[in-house]
Amino acid sequence: MEKFSKYGKYWLWSVILVLGVASCSGNDGPADNGDKTPSYPVTTDTTSVLVKRILSRTDLVTKVTRVITEERFPGLVFSEIDFNTAKARQHAYVAEVDLSQLTIATTTPYGEVNVMPTRVNTIPEQAKYLENSGRRVHVAVNGGFWVYESDADGETLLIKPKELFWKDGYPLSDWWQDPNHEFTVYMTRDGSVDIDIASNVIKHSSEIYQALGGLGCLIRRGEFNDGISSIGTYLCDTHPRTAIGLSEDKQTLYVVVVDGRRVNYAEGLDIYELADFMWGIGSYDAVNYDGGGSSTMVLRDEDETSKASFIVRNRPSDGTPRAVGNGFAIVEK
Numbered sequence: 105m106e107k108f109s110k111y112g113k114y115w116l117w118s119v120i121l122v123l124g125v126a127s128c129s130g131n132d133g134p135a136d137n138g139d140k141t142p143s144y145p146v147t148t149d150t151t152s153v154l155v156k157r158i159l160s161r162t163d164l165v166t167k168v169t170r171v172i173t174e175e176r177f178p179g180l181v182f183s184e185i186d187f188n189t190a191k192a193r194q195h196a197y198v199a200e201v202d203l204s205q206l207t208i209a210t211t212t213p214y215g216e217v218n219v220m221p222t223r224v225n226t227i228p229e230q231a232k233y234l235e236n237s238g239r240r241v242h243v244a245v246n247g248g249f250w251v252y253e254s255d256a257d258g259e260t261l262l263i264k265p266k267e268l269f270w271k272d273g274y275p276l277s278d279w280w281q282d283p284n285h286e287f288t289v290y291m292t293r294d295g296s297v298d299i300d301i302a303s304n305v306i307k308h309s310s311e312i313y314q315a316l317g318g319l320g321c322l323i324r325r326g327e328f329n330d331g332i333s334s335i336g337t338y339l340c341d342t343h344p345r346t347a348i349g350l351s352e353d354k355q356t357l358y359v360v361v362v363d364g365r366r367v368n369y370a371e372g373l374d375i376y377e378l379a380d381f382m383w384g385i386g387s388y389d390a391v392n393y394d395g396g397g398s399s400t401m402v403l404r405d406e407d408e409t410s411k412a413s414f415i416v417r418n419r420p421s422d423g424t425p426r427a428v429g430n431g432f433a434i435v436e437k
Contacts, residue, residue, distance in 0.1 A: 154183050154198065154385060162384035164189055164377055177242050179205025180434065182403065184417070192342070192371035197401050197418050198385055199243045199359040201434050208291050208357065209239055210247070210271045210316050211431035218274040224260045224427035227400040228414045231433060235412035240436040244414065245346050245359055246398045247316050247430035249285070262429050267317025268302045269430060278306060280317060287324070287391040289348050289432070290315035297357060299350050299389040316432055322347060322379035322390040332375050339375035339392070344399035344421050347378055348432065349387025358385050359434065361401040365421040393432070397422040 155168050170186040179202035187194050213225035215233035225233075231244040251263040267285045269277040273293070280286055286302040291314040302317055320339060321329045332339060344364035350357055360382065364372020373381060375392060382390035400420050405413040416425055 152183070154181075154200070155185070157386055158381075158384040161386075162380050164380040164384060166190055176403065176406065177206070177436075178202075180242055182243075182417075189373075189377065193368060194373065195363040195370035195419075196381065197361045197363075199401075199434065200385075201243075201357040201359065203297050203355055203357055205437070206242065206434050207295060207437050208289070208297060208314055209234060209241075209433045209435045210269065210314050211244060211433050212271060212276075213427075213429065216276075217272050220262070220264065220276055221429060222262050224262065224429055226425040226427050227431050228402050228416060228425060230428075230431045231402055231414045232412045234433055234435070239433070240404075241412070241414070241433050242404045242436070243359055243434040244402050244431050245348075245361055245433075246394055246400045246426075246428045247432050248318055249394055250429040251281075252429070260427070265317075265429065266319070268305060268315045269317070270312045270315035273313050275309065275312070278309060285317055285319055287321040288315055288317040289350075289391060295437070296354075297350065298354060299348075299391060316393075316430065318348075318391040318393040320375060320392040322375070322382050322392055323349070323387055324389055326352065326388050328376075328379055328383070332379070342372040342374050342377075343396045344370075344372050344418075345378045345395040346393040346399045346401075347382055347390055348393065349382045349385065349390035351386050352388035356386065357434075358382065358387055358390075359401070359432070360385070361399050361418045363419050363421070364396075364399075366419065370419070394428065397426045398428050400425045400428075 152173050158165050165187050167188040172184040174182045176182050181200045183198045185196045211230035211234050213221045227244050227246050231241045235241045249266040253261050255261050265277040266281040268288045280302045288302050288305050289299050290305050291297045292311040293313045320332050345362040347360045362373050363370035401418045402414040403417045405415050
């Protein structure tokens with residue numbers, strides 16, 4: 105695919121958004137903007153391989169101002185990127201995963217494996233449950249969307265996922281709500297990882313070991329999904345985002361969280377900008393997951409050796425990690 109230019113496919117997306125303004129006029133209720141400046145130590149490396157790749161593949165990013173790059177484990181390179189688009193300042197977190205050395209696993213709120221979860225929990229806690237089950241977890245992010253209700257005390261009760269959801273070979277959901285929820289990241293029992301639509305994935309259900317669907321195909325086999333704005337208002341506005349992408353050779357997985365709802369720090373991306381960013385970092389296929397206040401990325405605390413400990417690396421727009429129904433983790437084989 106050619107470099108994504110504001111004079112190319114980007115103008116087509118703008119036309120689509122104008123035509124669909126009636127469906128893109130909503131607001132997801134932004135949280136408090138919080139403080140406006142980051143407080144973490146920063147190492148500048150705007151000539152890194154990842155930054156060069158982004159700038160060569162997309163015109164979305166107009167300037168990269170600061171980058172942290174860490175090889176946190178063999179096969180896992182983590183980057184934190186402060187950049188600008190034509191509209192606003194942004195902040196993204198990218199985990200590049202070599203699938204020959206690491207693999208994927210889904211997470212559940214309290215470590216449930218062969219039973220449907222009914223309660224929510226934060227991603228740091230879900231990562232701990234997965235770690236305590238015997239998997240060594242290095243990265244975890246929030247997952248998909250759920251049908252849910254609230255009990256008399258206001259607690260969230262999970263009913264069922266809106267997408268495919270497999271954990272350790274158990275099909276917790278072999279159903280998807282509609283075509284918008286079909287795009288799925290999955291791993292078969294032989295360790296192969298791919299992204300495809302649920303109707304194709306389900307044909308090989310006996311071979312699925314891990315699977316988690318999202319809302320909206322961003323990129324499929326190198327082609328942008330120009331019609332994604334028709335899904336709903338939430339995708340048209342700028343918000344924090346979570347997405348997962350896969351390289352064309354299926355050897356590199358990209359796990360991404362983008363901060364948002366923080367003025368002068370990170371405004372967040374709309375769905376087309378997210379697709380463009382995912383293409384820029386190297387994705388050939390990419391899927392959107394739950395965003396907004398749910399967007400959370402945790403990393404293994406390398407200073408903690410005696411027990412599982414995870415740090416929240418992004419800045420959730422709620423101020424603290426939101427309790428969710430499932431998640432997606434990068435683990436050792």
